Structure formats: structure tokens, C-alpha cells
Amino acid sequence: MNETPLLNLITDFVDDFRQPAILWQALVIVACLALSWLLVRQLRVFLHQRAEAAATPATPETLQRTDSFIRxxxxxxxxxxxxxxxxxLAKFQSVNLLSIAIPLCTSMALVRFGFYVLRRIFARHGDISPTMLLLEKIFTVVVWAGMALYITGLWPELHTFLESIVVPLGRNKVSVAAILQAAISVAVLLVLAMWAGTSLDERLMKMQGLHTSLRVVLSRMGRAVLILVSVLVSLSLVGIDLTVLSVFGGAFGVALGFGLQKIAANFVSGFIILLDRSLTIGDMITVGQFTGKVTQINTRYTVLLGGDGVESIVPNEMLISGGVQxxxxxxxxxxxxxxxxxGYETDLDVIFPLLEEATAKVPRVSxxxxxxxxxxxxGADGLDVQIGFWIADPENGxxxxxxxxxxxxxxxLQEHKVTVPFPQRELRIVGTPPAPLASAADGESAPSGTQP
Structure with a gap:
């Protein structure tokens, strides 16, 4: 009878439980876990004290990243x-229990690292969506399933089984194992590229010496280059000849010419806006029927926040081809x-300086x-006066x-008893009263005892 790796694992555990060696392994595991917890706890206290003592107070995002690193x-x-x-310990006794504890801790670290990367990419501001939770669950299941296959020794058998299943693709046949390996490689490299792009974006946005538009351009270009490189590397790892991309590039050019003109125009317009610095984040603009403060300049559209709190999404091509105030x-x-x-009786030479002085005392007036x-x-009812003033923060409304x-x-005006005229009209009734009114008046003047 051939013994399987899983059966060997069970046999080794049974043998360990019959010997005192299992106690030493358990004590070593508890000691290592306790020591790691104490060291990490001291490191966490040190990092938080350093952040509090810094000249610039740490942001909640920084503290959250520190806690994620500790976890x-x-x-x-x-x-x-x-x-x-x-x-x-392997020099003196068997270490089967330790051989299982190490992959368990490694898998836990991998799961937490995956959560950290996914949330840095898709939940930078702390808003965790149901899709994000689903991705985390899928990642957790994949990691723990791989760990279970590794510990039980079933991974080589599963790999051999997947290699035996082939899928015909044209003239070639590709195994399921190769397809899964390609999908995992592409997914991992794309996630790492997006993570690097997010880190680059945060670093660039903190560089106050660069113009806001230049920072956004460098961030967008850096992220695009990282994703492109990750796709090319993943295709090379899978074994796909990169020369076939020339055919795909030709097809993409035809599709771009027919159906993706607007998308391409908006994409190019976004980079033009950022490079010529005609618009920057924080500007107060009016384009068409939209007025508001620029809060985002993306590759396809720009977001305007109106004074009423409504956000307007304006295509970048509209900002390039049309007039913008x-x-x-x-x-x-x-x-x-x-x-x-x-009123016409008002002395304008006296009231004008008073109005200008009162307006100048208002906050935000230049x-x-x-x-x-x-x-x-x-005017028909009074003197129409206009008071003009300047403000330096139009983005505040x-x-x-x-x-x-x-x-x-x-x-x-109230303090100086200045009248504010309002339209007054007199209604005059010209002519004799109508007949019904005259009859009613005659009836009232007749003696009360008179009968009709």
C-alpha cells in the first residue's frame, strides 16, 4: 500500500503526541508568539510617540498605515x-508541529499584507465597499487553500492533475495549470503596479515645490507606465509573444478611429489641461451652464463642486473646445x-462714504x-445706487x-435715517357709482316701516 503525504503527516503527528517532544514544540511556539507580540507592541508605541513628537502632526491615514504595518x-x-x-531544535528531536506552525504564520502575514495592498488601492479614504470585502474573502480563501495543500503535501498531485487537463486554443493546447498560473501572474503584477502607482501619487501630491497640475500629470503618467510595464512583464512570463501586440495595436487604432473618438479626445484633453496649467485644482470656473470649484482633474473628465454642493462632471474636451471663464x-x-x-432728498456726498466704509468692514471684502x-x-421712485467691491476667494462662493x-x-441706512423708497400707487375711481350701489343706498335711507 502506497502512503500518501497526508497519511504520512497524520502518522508523524501521532508519533509526536506519544513523546515529550510535542510539549517542547508547544512551549517554543507559545514563546515565539509571545516574544513577537511584545516586540511589535513596543515598536508600535515607539512609532506613535515619534509621530506625536514630530513637528507636523501625523494624519489619520499615516497612523492607519502604521497600524497596518504592525499587523x-x-x-x-x-x-x-x-x-x-x-x-x-531539529538537532535534538522531531519538529513536525513547528513545520506546520511556520506556514500558518506565513499565510497569516500574506493575508494581512494582501488586505493592506488592496485597501491602499481601492479604499484609500477608508470607505470599504461590498466589492472590496468580496475581494478580500476570495484572496483569503485562495491563500488558506494553498497553505492547506502545501502542508498536506497534496500540491504536487494537484499540479500534475491540472497539467493533464488541456484546453484547445486554435492549433495549440494549453493546460489548465498554465492558464491559472498566467491569471495569477497577471493579477499579482497588476495589483503590485497599482499599489506602486498609489504610493507614487501620494508622494508627488506632498511635494509642494511642484505645481499642482504638474504633480497630477506625473502621477497619471507614472501610474500608466507602471501598469503598462506590469502587463508586458506578465505576458512575457506567461509565454505570449509580444509581437502579436502589433496586430492588436492595429485593431485598437481602427476602433479608436471609429467608436472611441470622444474617449480619446477627452483623454488627450485631460493631459493638455494639466500641462498648459489653464486649470488647476481649486480654481473657480464657469463652463457652459456649470459653475463651481475644480475638485478633480481626471484623464476623462473634470469635477466641479457648485456652491449648492452639487458636483458636475464635465468632459475634458468641453473645457478645451469651448470657452471657460x-x-x-x-x-x-x-x-x-x-x-x-x-430717496431723492438723500445727500449722496454724505451717504456714499458711509456705504463704502460699511462695505469695507465686511469679512472677505478686499x-x-x-x-x-x-x-x-x-429711478421712478428714487436714486439707484450701486456698491461695488472685490473679493480674493471666489472658490468660497x-x-x-x-x-x-x-x-x-x-x-x-437705518442709522442715518435714509429712506429706501418703494413703489406707491394711488387708485382713484372716476365717475358716478354703479346702479346697484345707488339702489342699495336708497333702500337704506327709506323709513324702516315702509314696505315695498
Whole structure:
């Protein structure tokens, strides 16, 4: 009867449980786990104290990354300590229990590292979606299944079985094992490339010496290059001849010419916007019927945040081919105005300086460009006066500052007893009263005892 690896594993465990060696292995495992936990705990305290003592306070994202690193380091350190203990203890007794504990700790470290990478890519701001949870579950099942096959020794048999199953692809036949290996290689390299792109993006965004648009361009290009390199490397590892990509490139060019013109135009327009710096994140712009602050400049579209909190997605081609009103391109100063009517008896030489002084005291009103009051027209009910002023932060909206200016003007007019005229109309009835009214009046004047 041929003994299988799983049967050998069970036999070795039964033999170990009959000997005192199992106790020494259990004590070594507990000691290594406790030592790794204590070392990692001290490291965590040290890193948090260092972050608190830094000149720049640590962000919640930084603290979260530190905790994730600590969670990965715990099983890694435990596996290293167990490996060292196994090396020395194997000279005196069997170490079958340690041979299982080390892959378990390694698998735990791999699972936690996978969670860290996936969340860094797809949940950078802490929002974990159901799709993200599904990916984590699939990754966990794959890792633990591989660990179980490795420990039981069934992996070579499974690999041989998958090699025996072939799938016809044209004139060639490819085994299922090769297909799975190719899929795993491509997925792993793509995830690592996206992780590197995310890290590059965060590093570039922290470089205040570079212009915002240049940082975004470098980030987008760096991420695209990393993904392209990962795809080419994965195809080479699988064994696909890269010369076939020329055929694919020709087909892609035809598809681009017919059906993907808008997408390509938006993609190119996004890089043009970032390179010529006509728009940057934080600018207050108006394009077509959309007005708002630029919050994102992506490769295909730009996001505008309106004053009412509504986000508008504007295609980049629209920003290139059409006219755009940028309130903060070279000069962030924006002129605003409000109007009020005063009575004809008002002394304008006295009230104008008062209105300008009251407007200048309103927060957000520019002091370098003082407000000005002007007489616009002689209205039907009063003198129409306009008060103009400048603000330097149009991205914060204009409704609030206009309201504050109007309130300051109203208080000034009330304090100085200035009348604000409003339309007054008199209604005159010309001619004799109608007949029904005259009959009613005659009936009221008749004696009360008179009968009709």
C-alpha cells in the first residue's frame, strides 16, 4: 500500500503526541508568539510617540498605515522566530508541529499584507465597499487553500492533475495549470503596479515645490507606465509573444478611429489641461451652464463642486473646445456689486462714504481694492445706487459675502435715517357709482316701516 503525504503527516503527528517532544514544540511556539507580540507592541508605541513628537502632526491615514504595518509584522516576526527555533531544535528531536506552525504564520502575514495592498488601492479614504470585502474573502480563501495543500503535501498531485487537463486554443493546447498560473501572474503584477502607482501619487501630491497640475500629470503618467510595464512583464512570463501586440495595436487604432473618438479626445484633453496649467485644482470656473470649484482633474473628465454642493462632471474636451471663464487663473480678485435705492432728498456726498466704509468692514471684502459707490440712474421712485467691491476667494462662493454686504448697507441706512423708497400707487375711481350701489343706498335711507 502506497502512503500518501497526508497519511504520512497524520502518522508523524501521532508519533509526536506519544513523546515529550510535542510539549517542547508547544512551549517554543507559545514563546515565539509571545516574544513577537511584545516586540511589535513596543515598536508600535515607539512609532506613535515619534509621530506625536514630530513637528507636523501625523494624519489619520499615516497612523492607519502604521497600524497596518504592525499587523503585518506580527506574524512575520513570529514565523522568523519559529524558523530559528526549528533550525536548532531539529538537532535534538522531531519538529513536525513547528513545520506546520511556520506556514500558518506565513499565510497569516500574506493575508494581512494582501488586505493592506488592496485597501491602499481601492479604499484609500477608508470607505470599504461590498466589492472590496468580496475581494478580500476570495484572496483569503485562495491563500488558506494553498497553505492547506502545501502542508498536506497534496500540491504536487494537484499540479500534475491540472497539467493533464488541456484546453484547445486554435492549433495549440494549453493546460489548465498554465492558464491559472498566467491569471495569477497577471493579477499579482497588476495589483503590485497599482499599489506602486498609489504610493507614487501620494508622494508627488506632498511635494509642494511642484505645481499642482504638474504633480497630477506625473502621477497619471507614472501610474500608466507602471501598469503598462506590469502587463508586458506578465505576458512575457506567461509565454505570449509580444509581437502579436502589433496586430492588436492595429485593431485598437481602427476602433479608436471609429467608436472611441470622444474617449480619446477627452483623454488627450485631460493631459493638455494639466500641462498648459489653464486649470488647476481649486480654481473657480464657469463652463457652459456649470459653475463651481475644480475638485478633480481626471484623464476623462473634470469635477466641479457648485456652491449648492452639487458636483458636475464635465468632459475634458468641453473645457478645451469651448470657452471657460476662470475666476482665478492669473488674478484671483473678483468684482461683485449690489444695488439699493435711496430717496431723492438723500445727500449722496454724505451717504456714499458711509456705504463704502460699511462695505469695507465686511469679512472677505478686499482692503487693497476699496469698495466704491456710484449713482447708476434716476429711478421712478428714487436714486439707484450701486456698491461695488472685490473679493480674493471666489472658490468660497459669493452668496454669503453679498448677504453680509447688504446687511451692512441696511444698518447704515437705518442709522442715518435714509429712506429706501418703494413703489406707491394711488387708485382713484372716476365717475358716478354703479346702479346697484345707488339702489342699495336708497333702500337704506327709506323709513324702516315702509314696505315695498
Amino acid at each position: 503585518i509584522l506580527t506574524p512575520v516576526l513570529a514565523a522568523m522566530l519559529l524558523g530559528i527555533a526549528q533550525h536548532f 476662470n475666476m482665478s487663473l492669473s488674478n484671483r480678485m473678483v468684482w461683485l456689486s449690489t444695488a439699493v435705492s435711496v 482692503q487693497s481694492n476699496p469698495p466704491s459707490a456710484t449713482l447708476v440712474r434716476f 459669493t452668496g454669503g459675502v453679498k448677504s453680509n454686504v447688504n446687511r451692512a448697507i441696511w444698518r447704515t
